[in-house]
Amino acid sequence: MAWAEKVYKVRDGKQTKQFTWKVNYKKPDGTKGTASGFPTKKTAEDWGNAQEAAIRAGRWVDPSLMQRTFGSWAREWMQGQAPRGTTTTRRWDRLEADIFPEWENVPMAQITWYDAESWANSLTIDDVSVTHALSLMSSILNGAVDAKHLLVNPLAGRRRRRTAAAKEALQAKEEAKENQYAPPEVVLQLARRAGPLDGMHILTVAFTGLRWGESIGLHRDNTLLTRSEHYDGAQFECPVLRVVEEVAEYQSRKPDGTKGPLVVALEPVKTKESKRRIDVPPFLADLLRQHMEQTSTPQLFMTRSGVFWRRGNFGRQVMKPVSGGKKPAAAVRGHAKKEGWEPIMPGLTMRAMRHTHDTYQAQIGVKPILEFEQAGHKYPGIKGRYQHPTPQMRRERLEGLQEIYERAMRALGWTEIWPAKPTTTQDPPK
Incomplete structure (x- = not known):
């Protein structure tokens, strides 16, 4: 049982007649616990008894720890x-x-x-x-x-x-967020203006829904693999992108929070749903094959110097001028004249390209279970456990995306995205 004792106040080094009460109680480890500042003996003893009751019930918290900052x-x-x-x-x-x-x-x-x-x-x-x-x-x-x-x-x-x-x-x-979706004609115009290297990156994200880190971490060994499933007495096959890793960009920290060096490196994707195979429509598969033949870097969408893009750099050097337009620049000593171009759809980002893909999937009526799988999301509820994508669902999705592309090409009057002699060029990003 807790007990109380007086604690006399001291003024100018001398004990006065004024006092408060301090309570003593037994802590779980058998040592003495104390608390002071109580106005009466009873309030002190009641508080101490409450501590011992909480200790016996197994719900006691050391008051000194509660005062920790x-x-x-x-x-x-x-x-x-x-x-x-x-x-x-x-x-x-x-x-x-x-x-x-x-x-x-x-x-x-x-x-x-x-x-x-x-x-x-x-x-x-x-x-x-x-x-x-x-x-x-x-x-x-x-x-x-x-x-x-x-x-x-x-x-x-x-x-x-x-x-x-x-x-x-x-x-x-x-x-x-209303500007986080681009019509297919706009996507193709962005791709053409950006050129075959960065334009292929934009086009791939818009028609596959890759996240930023997944897109720049896409290895050529994981590109255009084959999905094969039983369908109508035969095999349904289509090319896929295998997503197993992504490029993470962050300021490293030591355990105590001290800042370390900037990290831009590959690491496994975050969730099991993110680890997936994305079905690729025929037009994109053809373009990716050409892209792989014309590049040699291990990841498909790297900078011209062969390092990983940083998100901010890609936005400033590629997406902003490509979508928002560029002012012409007169020739000056050491620099040739630079042509300008009009805006296409200012404000678009690579995140908007992922939104665009999900919007395309909704437009062509992709079944929710397949829509979630392809985007790398977990389908909620019991249906996510009992429903599974079928080859028929996959074929309908691929045909729908192919039709979106072909319709946009017809609307633009194009037969190819990147002509042999581009109508518009872009200064290579640094």
Whole structure:
């Protein structure tokens, strides 16, 4: 049973007649635990008895651990995690940029949902990043509960109520997504303007739905393999792209969060659904064969110097001028005159090309189970377990994509995407 004793206040080095109460109780390891500052003997003993009751029930948390700062525990928690490099980098960036400035020195026991929600709604970053910040905080506090540093996670299961400004920003972002799809004629025009090397990259993503890291990590040994399945008493066959790895780009971090060198390297795809074979329509298979004959790099879509593209560089040097237009430049000493061109569809990105492919699949009525498989997504619910793509579904998808391409070529009056003598040239990206 807990017991209490007086603690006299000291002023100018001398004990006064004023006092508070300190409680003593037995901790799980048999040592003495104490807490002070109680106004009466009874409140002190009641608190100590409550601690011993919690210890007997197996639900006790050391009060001293509850006063540990969020930043101290977050760093320990991060060292115990082992996610992919990009995930680690995103977490450290979110902690250092947004979470630590507010919460690093706050005892975990003092964190409340009210304060966390108010802080989140005051951030000026985009809405998705705000949600990620709260989610990361909640995961860290869940770890504190598991480690018996907290009784409960005050953020668990809570849903943020957005302010009017946050709702308006979210709506504006949704409206901006309207430009994340390109009609097939636009895709072909982009491919022609970019030239056979980078244009083939754009075209492939638009008609296969490869993610950015998957596309630049696509190895020639995984290109145009053959899918073979029983169908109508014979074999259904089609060329495929085998997706097993991707190029990750991130700022490496040491276990304590210290920044290391920039990493741009191959690593396995993140989920089992991402590891897949994408069926390739006939026109694209023919173009990829020509591309493989004309290039020698191990990955199909590398820079002209044979290294992996960085996402930002490709966007600035290829996608932005190709889709948004380019101003002409007069000849100056050491530089020849450069021709300009009009915009095609400003604002398009390689992410928009992936959106474009998914939109094409919806347009031609690809069955959901196949649509999800080809995009590298998990089909939700019980149907994802019981339904499977069939050769007939695959054939219909390939025929639909082929028709989209052929219709666009007819609309443009083209017989080939890249004429022997291009009508428009692009300066090679650095």
